[in-house]
Amino acid sequence: MSDVPKTVYLRYFAQLREQSQCEEEERVTTAQTYGELYQELKAQYGFTLDLAHVKVAANDTFMGLDHPLRAGDKVVFIPPVAGG
């Protein structure tokens, strides 16, 4: 049950977009949490930001990185921001 693959939808911004060379993707993953999903992506794309320096939003709402990933989630990892 726990490692049933889930389909999630990712969008990338700023340096994560540049490093993945990808704006969005549909991905099948066995990651259990948003944090685990980030580590999977970091390994694949060579993201230079550690997990400690990103936040995550699912379905346009901030979430905890240790929260369970749900099938169908629209996930955005958020590198450090710089408004103003």
Add this chain to the structure above:
Amino acid sequence: MVIKQFSLANAPLEPAQLWQPLANLSAGAFVSFEGWVRNHNHGKIVTALEYEVYPALALKEGEQILTEAIEKFDLLGAIASHRYGKLTLGEIAVWVGVTAPHRKQAFAGAAYIIDEIKHRLPIWKKEYYLDEPATWVYCREHHHYGLFEEAK
């Protein structure tokens, strides 16, 4: 009625228009802040800026920041607008305007809004330099979010 408007803009911001909804005969103070694109940062010569935004979440977080400021400082109105896309030197990157019965609330409210925008809005800034590759810039200590704690 309290005025609250947060927006994202891909064209130059026009302060003369932005403040108008704030006009209010019970307001004794109006404070505005403009963030400008300057020509240097950390000793490097900046030639242009680019902002990339996550629109759905930025609009939500921006509204939330204005709501907090209105409640904390009893503002009569709060409007903020942030540019995205490519900006040239001297352009207004962000505009904040607030009204309150008295000046102290208005100053404090405007300061709160711009500080929170810098720390929390999901928007990213790429600086273009004269003699070096462009980079995404940020302050690590600024990386926290108000809504983050509430998300379940």
